[in-house]
Amino acid sequence: MLVSAKEMLEKAKAGKYAVGQFNINNLEWTKAVLATAQELNSPVILGVSEGAGKYMTGFKTVAGMVNGMMEEMKITVPVALHLDHGTYEGCLKCVEAGFSSIMFDGSHYPIEENIEKTRELVKICADRGMSLEAEVGSIGGEEDGVIGAGECADPNECKMIADLGVTMLAAGIGNIHGKYPENWKGLSFETLAAVQEKTGEMPLVLHGGTGIPEDMIKKAISLGVAKINVNTECQLSFAAATREYIEAGKDLQGKGFDPRKLLAPGTEAIKATVKEKMELFGSVNKA
Ligand SMILES: [Zn+2]
Numbered sequence: 001m002l003v004s005a006k007e008m009l010e011k012a013k014a015g016k017y018a019v020g021q022f023n024i025n026n027l028e029w030t031k032a033v034l035a036t037a038q039e040l041n042s043p044v045i046l047g048v049s050e051g052a053g054k055y056m057t058g059f060k061t062v063a064g065m066v067n068g069m070m071e072e073m074k075i076t077v078p079v080a081l082h083l084d085h086g087t088y089e090g091c092l093k094c095v096e097a098g099f100s101s102i103m104f105d106g107s108h109y110p111i112e113e114n115i116e117k118t119r120e121l122v123k124i125c126a127d128r129g130m131s132l133e134a135e136v137g138s139i140g141g142e143e144d145g146v147i148g149a150g151e152c153a154d155p156n157e158c159k160m161i162a163d164l165g166v167t168m169l170a171a172g173i174g175n176i177h178g179k180y181p182e183n184w185k186g187l188s189f190e191t192l193a194a195v196q197e198k199t200g201e202m203p204l205v206l207h208g209g210t211g212i213p214e215d216m217i218k219k220a221i222s223l224g225v226a227k228i229n230v231n232t233e234c235q236l237s238f239a240a241a242t243r244e245y246i247e248a249g250k251d252l253q254g255k256g257f258d259p260r261k262l263l264a265p266g267t268e269a270i271k272a273t274v275k276e277k278m279e280l281f282g283s284v285n286k287a
Contacts, residue, residue, distance in 0.1 A: 002067065002100040004131040005080040005227070006167045008043040009203040012226040017282030018206075018217075022274055023047040023084060023231040026056065027065065028263050029238075032270035034069055037077050040275060042283040044077065045101065047084040047229060048094075059083075059097035067098070077287035080131065084229070088117050095124060103133035103170070111136075111157050115164065122165045133227075134161045137172030139207045152191040159198040168227055170205040171195045173220075178232050180211040187216050189223060196224035203227060210236075214280060221282070230277050234270045241269035 005019070012019050022033045024046050037044035046066060053059045066081050082101035083094040091102045104121050106114035118134050125132040137153025153171035162169050173195075174188045196204060203226035209217070210232040217228065245265045250256045278284050 001070070002081050002098075003078050004129055004167070005045055005082060005101045005133075006131045008045075008078050008080065009131075009168055009226045011286065012043075012283065013201065013203045013224070015282075015286065016221060017286060018221045018226050018228045019043050019045055019283050019286075020209075020274070020277050020281050021045040021047040021082060021084070021205075021227055021229040022234060022277075023049060023052065023229070024062075025052050025235075028267045029234070029270060030066060030069060031073075032267045033274055034066075034073055034075050034079065036271045036274040036278070037079065037287075038073065038075050040278050040284045041077060041287045042278045042285070043079075043287050044278075044283075045080045045082050045227065047082050047231065048099075049084045049231075050086060050090045053083075053090075053094075059094050059099065063098040082131075082133070084231075085135075088121070091121055092124075095128065095130065099130070101131040101133070101167075103135065105135045107135040107138045107172070111160065115160060118161055118166060119164050125167075126165070131167035133168045133170055133205055134164075134166040135170040135172075136161050139170065139172050139175055139177060141177030141208060152188050153195060155191070155194040155198045158195045162199040162202045166202075168203045168205050169195075169199060170207055173206075175206060175208040175212065177208045178210065180208075187212065187220060189219060192220060192223045192225070205229065209233070209277070217280060228277075228281055230273075233277070234273050237269040237273045238266040241265040 024030045080101045081099045085105040094102050136158045137151050151172050173191045204224045205227040206225045207229045209228045209230045
């Protein structure tokens with residue numbers, strides 16, 4: 001059964017580790033992430049962007065697939081199904097579809113409007129035992145066609161949003177979605193520390209986990225980050241393994257064209273990436 005992310009993040013925060021959010025795109029992705037979480041006895045958050053939800057024909061399909069897989073695969077570790085960077089309308093759709101967690105990305109609204117919409121969603125989530133992530137200060141890079149520069153959040157605005165009763169807070173600290181540019185300045189630990197000081201025990205979320213050096217990840221966890229989002233890295237490892245299979249001409253040998261064979265190396269590559277991240281974040285055996 002899907003659970004809210006609240007308890008797993010509170011435990012992570014207290015235990016000084018982070019739970020990974022791995023974004024899913026299709027059946028192979030979902031199977032790979034769930035199998036790895038179970039194997040490593042780790043809690044996990046399955047992230048679904050609005051684009052990925054649309055690709056999979058809608059949020060109901062996603063919830064149906066995840067629930068079915070958890071039963072068939074006998075998954076016993078805590079799993080949250082979470083909308084990533086949701087619009088207000090997308091959040092409502094996921095509530096209806098049976099997600100256990102949502103992120104409302106109101107970072108592009110003026111702070112007053114972000115507060116107003118977040119307040120409404122806090123109420124809806126509380127009634128259903130769902131967790132809610134809010135965002136302050138936009139995270140750089142491209143996300144579903146929107147390009148942000150990677151600003152740092154205002155700690156006072158973070159406190160205003162945290163006080164509404166959200167479960168977890170994503171604050172921009174110079175992090176970027178996708179690959180990091182050569183001249184990237186690194187994470188702003190000053191901002192992170194200031195945000196945590198203002199927000200007390202609020203679990204913080206680090207987006208754009210791909211390509212942040214390991215020591216920065218560990219420092220971020222020590223300063224209060226309890227959830228780290230991983231998306232691009234799984235895509236890159238899936239693509240590299242699939243390319244290798246095709247370039248080696250394996251799809252032309254025997255029944256190598258069978259999608260179950262063609263997609264197997266990529267699926268294994270996702271598993272390896274998820275395992276590496278869970279070990280780095282410290283969530284292994286924390287289920
Ligand atoms: Zn993000």
